[in-house]
Amino acid sequence: MRKPPPLAAVDPAAPPPNLAKRPGAVPIALQGLSKQFGTGVQALDTINFDIAGGEFISIVGPSGCGKSTLLRIVAGLVEPTTGACERARNATAAFVFQDAALLPWRTVSRNAELLMELEGVPAPERGSRAAEALKLVGLAGFERSYPHQLSGGMRMRLSLARALALRPDLMLLDEPLAAVDELTRDVLQEELSQLWQMAGFTALLVTHNVHEAVYLSNRVVVMSARPGRILKVIQVPFPFPRSPELRSTAAFAKLTGDVSAALRQRDHI
Amino acid sequence: MAQTISLPQAGARAKSALSTALPPILVALLALSFWYLLSITVYAGKGYLLPGPREVADAFVENGATIMAATLTTLKEAMLGYLTAIGLGVLIAAILSQSRVLERSFYPYAVLLQTVPVVAIAPLIVLWFGYNDLSVIVISLIISLFPIINNTLLGLRSTSRTLVELFAMHHTSRIISFWKLRLPGALPSMMAGLKISAGLSVIGAIVGEFIIGSGNSQGGLGVQIIFAQGRMYTALLFAEVICATLLGFVFFSVVSLLGHFLLRHWHESAAD
Numbered sequence: 001m002r003k004p005p006p007l008a009a010v011d012p013a014a015p016p017p018n019l020a021k022r023p024g025a026v027p028i029a030l031q032g033l034s035k036q037f038g039t040g041v042q043a044l045d046t047i048n049f050d051i052a053g054g055e056f057i058s059i060v061g062p063s064g065c066g067k068s069t070l071l072r073i074v075a076g077l078v079e080p081t082t083g084a085c086e087r088a089r090n091a092t093a094a095f096v097f098q099d100a101a102l103l104p105w106r107t108v109s110r111n112a113e114l115l116m117e118l119e120g121v122p123a124p125e126r127g128s129r130a131a132e133a134l135k136l137v138g139l140a141g142f143e144r145s146y147p148h149q150l151s152g153g154m155r156m157r158l159s160l161a162r163a164l165a166l167r168p169d170l171m172l173l174d175e176p177l178a179a180v181d182e183l184t185r186d187v188l189q190e191e192l193s194q195l196w197q198m199a200g201f202t203a204l205l206v207t208h209n210v211h212e213a214v215y216l217s218n219r220v221v222v223m224s225a226r227p228g229r230i231l232k233v234i235q236v237p238f239p240f241p242r243s244p245e246l247r248s249t250a251a252f253a254k255l256t257g258d259v260s261a262a263l264r265q266r267d268h269i
Numbered sequence: 270m271a272q273t274i275s276l277p278q279a280g281a282r283a284k285s286a287l288s289t290a291l292p293p294i295l296v297a298l299l300a301l302s303f304w305y306l307l308s309i310t311v312y313a314g315k316g317y318l319l320p321g322p323r324e325v326a327d328a329f330v331e332n333g334a335t336i337m338a339a340t341l342t343t344l345k346e347a348m349l350g351y352l353t354a355i356g357l358g359v360l361i362a363a364i365l366s367q368s369r370v371l372e373r374s375f376y377p378y379a380v381l382l383q384t385v386p387v388v389a390i391a392p393l394i395v396l397w398f399g400y401n402d403l404s405v406i407v408i409s410l411i412i413s414l415f416p417i418i419n420n421t422l423l424g425l426r427s428t429s430r431t432l433v434e435l436f437a438m439h440h441t442s443r444i445i446s447f448w449k450l451r452l453p454g455a456l457p458s459m460m461a462g463l464k465i466s467a468g469l470s471v472i473g474a475i476v477g478e479f480i481i482g483s484g485n486s487q488g489g490l491g492v493q494i495i496f497a498q499g500r501m502y503t504a505l506l507f508a509e510v511i512c513a514t515l516l517g518f519v520f521f522s523v524v525s526l527l528g529h530f531l532l533r534h535w536h537e538s539a540a541d
Contacts, residue, residue, distance in 0.1 A: 118439035
């Protein structure tokens with residue numbers, strides 16, 4: 001797999017060389033992305049960034065900095081005004097939203113099958129893949145429940161299972177853990193990290209939570225207020241698998257401090 | 270120990286069931302008594318104005334076959350009008366929901382359909398479709414159509430934006446999105462419209478029968494009501510009005526039950 005060359009225009013932090021090669025996971029190249037909405041609002045300004053296949057990247061930034069728009073451009077839901085997002089044409093991408101976005105009239109297992117259904121996966125295969133994904137996220141035994149019978153954390157697990165069952169090369173996560181309580185969030189972060197290490201997809205996570213970004217990622221991208229620019233790219237050197245105890249180490253606190261400091265700098269740029 | 274706890278609980282449940290059923294039963298008994306008292310005091314000997322409960326019951330028994338036949342005729346007409354309204358209403362809402370321009374162009378006329386008093390256009394309908402069942406069905410259809418269009422359209426438009434994005438991400442066609450996302454999502458709102466129209470369709474059928482009148486003596490409840498009024502047979506008139514009311518109630522209940530069955534797993538409106 002060809003590694004895209006780092007672009008000189010932004011922070012020179014390159015994809016980490018020690019990242020295990022993950023067959024199937026897609027690299028992404030964001031080339032001079034800008035987005036101006038019809039209302040005249042400039043959401044993004046010249047985003048240049050390369051993501052290696054299998055990397056976990058988090059994007060943090062103030063509210064309204066266009067990070068969700070960036071994610072939607074990568075997803076193909078929004079067209080950039082200028083620039084391009086290069087990724088393999090045949091790559092399967094799955095999107096996980098802040099609200100679990102489940103179909104309330106479908107059972108848990110039928111919800112887990114939804115994306116495969118839309119992508120034309122044959123029915124018998126859908127069933128086994130959904131069951132497997134539900135088991136991975138700890139929802140085995142709830143197949144016949146309905147979403148309203150699940151807790152917020154379980155709904156998010158189902159949303160993750162639905163995406164995982166698609167066996168995506170690229171996982172796009174738009175603040176998926178913002179709406180769950182803090183204890184559940186920690187547990188889900190650990191699970192998400194394990195799932196990523198196991199499944200080997202490329203992950204792009206948008207979050208407000210600096211700790212979450214550092215805990216999960218290879219690199220954290222800090223964006224400025226609108227129009228969104230990349231202020232800084234911060235490498236996270238901790239090896240995987242990461243234990244929950246990592247969160248209470250001095251090195252972790254130092255790094256989250258760095259990210260927070262970079263976020264605060266936005267006014268001086 | 271467990272027994273001493275569970276027994277009062279079972280007793281409490283029976284008590285609560287009684288306390289929900291008792292008040293309406295008491296009201297019914299009171300109303301019947303009041304009606305009876307009126308009929309033997311103020312309206313004594315004026316049964317053509319207010320027949321007593323006994324006379325109405327007698328009228329039921331004496332004209333059982335006629336009333337049954339009339340009820341069945343009205344039921345058939347109302348049901349045909351209602352089912353056509355559902356098919357047509359959902360189809361129109363589905364088409365309007367596909368484009369803002371379409372909706373903006375045609376929705377005002379759908380509203381107009383509701384504001385035209387159906388009693389006023391009924392004679393016109395009869396002029397076009399003749400003095401027969403078809404006119405009655407069409408009038409029932411027109412009166413039940415708007416709530417179905419309106420509520421279905423509301424439901425089809427209120428699909429969650431996130432879900433629309435999710436479906437868009439996987440290149441879902443309009444038709445598949447409609448079947449798998451918009452239509453099931455619109456169901457609760459659609460059922461609300463269907464419930465309103467269930468009662469309306471019976472009203473429409475009876476209004477239609479009023480207009481086509483006693484042209485044929487074997488007509489539905491509306492025809493029989495006019496007929497009984499002409500003969501000053503007020504007890505029969507009462508019996509037929511009660512039947513018409515029950516018919517609307519049964520219609521409504523069947524649709525409510527269907528809605529409950531369809532939505533019980535997932536929507537608050539069907540929660541017990």
